[in-house]
Amino acid sequence: MLCDLGGAIRRNDFTDEAASKDVMARTNHYLELFYEHALSEEQSIHSHMREFVPDIVDKLEGDHQAIEERGAVVKGIILELPDAAGPEQLIETGFRLHQAFNSYVAFFLEHLNYEEESFLPLTWQYFDDGQLADMRVDILAHNPPERNIEWLGGIFSSNNVNELAELVSGVQASPLPQEMVQGLIGLARNTVGEERWAVIEKKMAKSAA
Ligand SMILES: [Fe+2]
Secondary structure (H helix, E strand, O other): OHHHHHHHHHHOOOOOHHHHHHHHHHHHHHHHHHHHHHHHHHHHHHHHHOOOOHHHHHHHHHHHHHHHHHHHHHHHHHHHHHHOOOHHHHHHHHHHHHHHHHHHHHHHHHHHHHHHHHHHHHHHHHOOHHHHHHHHHHHHHHOOHHHHHHHHHHHHHHOOHHHHHHHHHHHHHOOOOHHHHHHHHHHHHHHHOHHHHHHHHHHHHHHHO
């Protein structure tokens, strides 16, 4: 998601107003999306983990602050574009924007990697599967449905079939309302396509046997 967007900014012709507007709208949208994701983590996960690992939670929330600051630099440069005096200034502003976005992505990816490698295993140490599922449900319950669809669509399209089989089984077993469960499973199926869905169903049946 972020790397694709970085490529789109890199390739964009900043003298083309319509093309720039489109890429800038996508950039602003993703910055907002990732900021909301940080808030969700703080509300639904960090609030429970703080009791056990306060220093690590402080580090992660400090990272979120730093990510937001880097995002604010990107947004500030986007706001400069309409005031550019001509093609040269547009190109120069686009170059600075790409650099600022790269800085944002580099920091963000390092943060994500820390969460995956260090923080996630810690959550398994302090909470059981049911409690972790409750935290995920809490995140879903706090987000508007269209945001959940966007996030989950991204997860469904980027995960492998083994991860997806586990994820879909978790959704099926969750205490979410049946309507939402069916909606999420339909979204997963549509996103991955029939061929991969058949593999996922086989894997789910095998692990349930
Ligand atoms: Fe985070």
